[in-house]
Amino acid sequence: METSSVTMVGTKTATSSTKHHAKIAVNRFFANRLAVSGSILVLFISLICILAPVLTSYNPIEMNVQDRLKPPSASHWFGTDEFGRDVFTRVVYGSRISMGVGFSVVMITSIIGLIFGLYSAYYRRLDNFLMRINDGLMAFPAILLAIAILAALGPKMSNVIIALSVVYIPTVARAIRSVAITVREQTYIEAIRALGGKSWRIIWLHIAPNCLSPLIVQATFIFAYAVITEASLSFLGAGTPPPEPSWGNILNDGRTIMKQAWWMTVFPGLSIMMTVLGLNLLGDGLRDLLDPHTNKAKK
Amino acid sequence: MTLLKVKNLKTRFSTELGEVTAVDGVSFHVNAGETVGLVGESGCGKSVTSLSILRLFRKHSGTKLAGEIFFEQKELLTSSMEEMQEIRGNQISMIFQDPMSSLNPVYTVGNQISESLMLHQKLSKKEAYEKTIEMLSLVGIPSPEKRVNDYPHQLSGGMRQRVMIAMGLCCHPKLLIADEPTTALDVTIQAQILDLMKDLQEQLQMGIMLITHDLGVVAEVCDRVLVMYLGQIVEEASVETLFENPKHPYTIGLMKSIPTIDGKRGEKLHVIEGMVPSLHQIPAGCRFAPRCPFADEKCRSHPPDLIEVSHSHKARCWHHERIGIGGGNAIAIGNQ
Numbered sequence: 176m177e178t179s180s181v182t183m184v185g186t187k188t189a190t191s192s193t194k195h196h197a198k199i200a201v202n203r204f205f206a207n208r209l210a211v212s213g214s215i216l217v218l219f220i221s222l223i224c225i226l227a228p229v230l231t232s233y234n235p236i237e238m239n240v241q242d243r244l245k246p247p248s249a250s251h252w253f254g255t256d257e258f259g260r261d262v263f264t265r266v267v268y269g270s271r272i273s274m275g276v277g278f279s280v281v282m283i284t285s286i287i288g289l290i291f292g293l294y295s296a297y298y299r300r301l302d303n304f305l306m307r308i309n310d311g312l313m314a315f316p317a318i319l320l321a322i323a324i325l326a327a328l329g330p331k332m333s334n335v336i337i338a339l340s341v342v343y344i345p346t347v348a349r350a351i352r353s354v355a356i357t358v359r360e361q362t363y364i365e366a367i368r369a370l371g372g373k374s375w376r377i378i379w380l381h382i383a384p385n386c387l388s389p390l391i392v393q394a395t396f397i398f399a400y401a402v403i404t405e406a407s408l409s410f411l412g413a414g415t416p417p418p419e420p421s422w423g424n425i426l427n428d429g430r431t432i433m434k435q436a437w438w439m440t441v442f443p444g445l446s447i448m449m450t451v452l453g454l455n456l457l458g459d460g461l462r463d464l465l466d467p468h469t470n471k472a473k474k
Numbered sequence: 475m476t477l478l479k480v481k482n483l484k485t486r487f488s489t490e491l492g493e494v495t496a497v498d499g500v501s502f503h504v505n506a507g508e509t510v511g512l513v514g515e516s517g518c519g520k521s522v523t524s525l526s527i528l529r530l531f532r533k534h535s536g537t538k539l540a541g542e543i544f545f546e547q548k549e550l551l552t553s554s555m556e557e558m559q560e561i562r563g564n565q566i567s568m569i570f571q572d573p574m575s576s577l578n579p580v581y582t583v584g585n586q587i588s589e590s591l592m593l594h595q596k597l598s599k600k601e602a603y604e605k606t607i608e609m610l611s612l613v614g615i616p617s618p619e620k621r622v623n624d625y626p627h628q629l630s631g632g633m634r635q636r637v638m639i640a641m642g643l644c645c646h647p648k649l650l651i652a653d654e655p656t657t658a659l660d661v662t663i664q665a666q667i668l669d670l671m672k673d674l675q676e677q678l679q680m681g682i683m684l685i686t687h688d689l690g691v692v693a694e695v696c697d698r699v700l701v702m703y704l705g706q707i708v709e710e711a712s713v714e715t716l717f718e719n720p721k722h723p724y725t726i727g728l729m730k731s732i733p734t735i736d737g738k739r740g741e742k743l744h745v746i747e748g749m750v751p752s753l754h755q756i757p758a759g760c761r762f763a764p765r766c767p768f769a770d771e772k773c774r775s776h777p778p779d780l781i782e783v784s785h786s787h788k789a790r791c792w793h794h795e796r797i798g799i800g801g802g803n804a805i806a807i808g809n810q
Binding site: 361362365366367369371372373376384 | 528558559561562563568570576577580589594638642
C-alpha cells in the first residue's frame, strides 16, 4: 500500500516537473528573435517542399515549346524557361531536392560525426588515427573535394549526398570531439567509472547527451552549407543532372540568358538565399539558447 | 575480518620529465566496519592510492600499478576489466570530493542513482525508482519524492554531496572510499554528512576509507589513521595514539598547524618549513628530511623504514624514540 502511494506521488511530480522544464524551454525559445524568425523561414520552405504537388499543377520536366521564355504572369508566377517549363513549378520541386539533399547530409554527418567525435575523444590511440584522416579531409576546400568525389562517382542525387557527407563529417567530428574531451575529464564521468559503468555506457549515456547542444547547432549550419554546396555543384553541372530541377541547375540554365529572362535566375537565387538565411538565423539563435557562455554575454 | 589488504602498492606515472612514483610501496588494511583515515598534504598520493584500488586509470595513460591489492579474497590488480566493473560501485564504491561537478548535468539525480541500481542489482525501472527515493530519504534529503526529479543544478552543494553518498551507498557496498567527502561543504553540513556516514556504517557494517586533510574530521570519525607524505606512509596508528603520541615529525607538524581557539591573537600560525619536493626530485634519505627540524646526516643519506614503535603503531623515522608531544603542544626532543 505504502509503496504504491509513493510511486503515485513520484510519477505525478515527475510529469509535472517535466512539463515545467518543457515550458521554460519553450518560453526561452520564443523570446529569442533570431531563432523564431529562422525557424519561421525554415518551416515555410519545408511546407513548400511537402506541399509541392498542391501548390502547382504544372509538370516540372514536361516541355512546352510555345510557352518558352514568358515573363512572370498570372498563369506563370515566376515566368517560364527556354523549354517553356514553369519556373515556379521548377523552383518548388527544386526545393525538394535541395532540402532533401541538405536534410540527408545533416542526418548522415550528425550520426557519423557524433560516432567519430565521441570515440576519438574517448580512445586516445583511435584519436590520432581518426583525426589525421580528418585533417586530411579538412585540408581540401569543401567544393573541390565534393567535385572530385562526384567526378569519381558520377552526378546523381545519392552521390551528391555521399560527397557532401564526406565533406562535412570532419567538421562535425571535430566539434563533437572538442566538447567530448572536456566532458570526458569531468568528475561525473569518473564517478560513473567508479560505479562500474562500462565504456559504451559512459560514451553513449553520459558523454553523448552533453554533446547534443553543440551537435544541434552544428547541424543547422551544416544544413545551410549543404544547401549552398548542392546548389553550387548543380550549377557547375556536377550535382543533380538535368532535367531534374534543382535550384543550382535552374540558375545555370538561366545564366546564359540572364539579360532576356531575369526571372530564371532571380527566383531560384532568392530561394537559396531565403533557405540559407533561415537556417543560419536558426543556428545562431539555437547557439545563443543552448550555449550557456554566449547566452549570458548577449544579454 | 580484513576487507581490503594493500601490499606494497606502487603507482607510477610517465610524464614528460620521466617516470614518477606517485605511490611508493604503500601497505595497509581496512577491516569490515572500520574507518581508516588517510591523511596528508595535497599531492602526497592519497587520491592516487584510492584510484589505484579501483584501478580507475585510463588504459593508455602510461600508469603502471605494482604490488598486491586483496579485496576479501580477490586480487584486484590481476582481475579483468569486466570483473573490476562488477566490483566498482557494487562492492567498493567511491565518493568524490567535488559535489559540484560529480553529477551529470543532463540527468535528474533520481536517474543517476537508479542507473547504478539497475546496473548492479538488476532492478526494474520502477523498483529502482522506489529504492532511489528510499536512499534519498536515508541520506536526509527532505521530500525525496520531489527531489528525485530535480536536476543537479537545482540542488545546493550539501544536497548534491548527499546525493553522491546515496549513489555510493545504494548498492550496499562493503567498502566505501570517500575522497574528501566534506571539504566542499560548510561546517554544519559537514557534521551532518559525517554523522550520516557513521550511522550508515553501523547499519551496513561497511569499511570506510576516508581520505582527508582535515585532522578534525579524522579525530571525529576514524578508528585508525595513515599519514602519507610524498607517496609513502610515514605513520600508522589508532586515532587515540596518533593524537596523543605522534612519532613522526611530519604528523607533529600537521597537528601544530591547526589553529587553536585559545591561541594568542596575532600569534603566527605554525607552518611546516619548505615545500613538498617534486616527485622528480625525491630526497635520497628520508623524504621529509629537507623540511624536518630534527633531521641530521643519517636522515639525509639513509631512507628510514616504516617500523613498529609500539603495538600497532608504526612510524618511518630514525629518531622516533626522541620525538613526541610533551606537555600540551610543545615538541619535546631529547638532547637537541
